[in-house]
Amino acid sequence: MAKGSKYSILERINFSEIYNLLMSFNPRQQIMAIGGVVLVLIILIMIPITCASSKLGKLQTQIESHEKNVSQVIQKVAEYQKTQAQFQKFQNKIRPKNQIQLTTKIETLATQSNIGQNIDSLKEVPGTPGEDFEEVVVSVRMTKLPLGQLSEFLYEIEQQADLPLSIKRLQIKPRFDNRQLFDAVFEVSTLAVVEKEGA
Numbered sequence: 001m002a003k004g005s006k007y008s009i010l011e012r013i014n015f016s017e018i019y020n021l022l023m024s025f026n027p028r029q030q031i032m033a034i035g036g037v038v039l040v041l042i043i044l045i046m047i048p049i050t051c052a053s054s055k056l057g058k059l060q061t062q063i064e065s066h067e068k069n070v071s072q073v074i075q076k077v078a079e080y081q082k083t084q085a086q087f088q089k090f091q092n093k094i095r096p097k098n099q100i101q102l103t104t105k106i107e108t109l110a111t112q113s114n115i116g117q118n119i120d121s122l123k124e125v126p127g128t129p130g131e132d133f134e135e136v137v138v139s140v141r142m143t144k145l146p147l148g149q150l151s152e153f154l155y156e157i158e159q160q161a162d163l164p165l166s167i168k169r170l171q172i173k174p175r176f177d178n179r180q181l182f183d184a185v186f187e188v189s190t191l192a193v194v195e196k197e198g199a
Helices: 002-012 015-024 027-093 102-112 147-158
Strands: 119-125 133-146 166-174 181-193
Touching: 102 119, 102 133, 102 147, 102 181, 133 147, 147 166, 147 181
Parallel strands: none
Antiparallel strands: 119 133, 133 181, 166 181
16 A cells, blocks of 8 residues: 555656756756755655664664673672682681680690790680671780791781681780880681571
């Protein structure tokens, strides 16, 4: 039906009359008329091309935006999986409190570093309680240590592979009798699994 209507419009146009009318113009008017017709045809051709180009441009922008979003999601998933793996590795090191001998662990490390005799006191202090994990904390006082040896010992504490240990509330003071030696008070903490009744 649309095809028939298209041909009926073309049939209504009398090309011979248009040609005769064009021939009745002087050469300058003919050029202007032909130029006008060409311009109209160009506009009619360019409008759909411009619209299509605009839609394609918007579609390309949307595709690029979606690709960027997908890339960001993939990156976030990878980061999450890496964090989960690190957390699982850390969680595997955490034990029940009755299996943690923190004072013994610190004494052993100090003895291995040849500074066991510099431990003045070791005292377990209350840690932060939690629903699934609780903090186990030991307050350590050490005396007459060179700064380098003390730093190495603190580093060694935090590098333990079998038990996650961290240093808290470190206080270092030079001794009055020998400014090359230092006294230190610090806390060593770790996490313990809370053993629930009926577990």
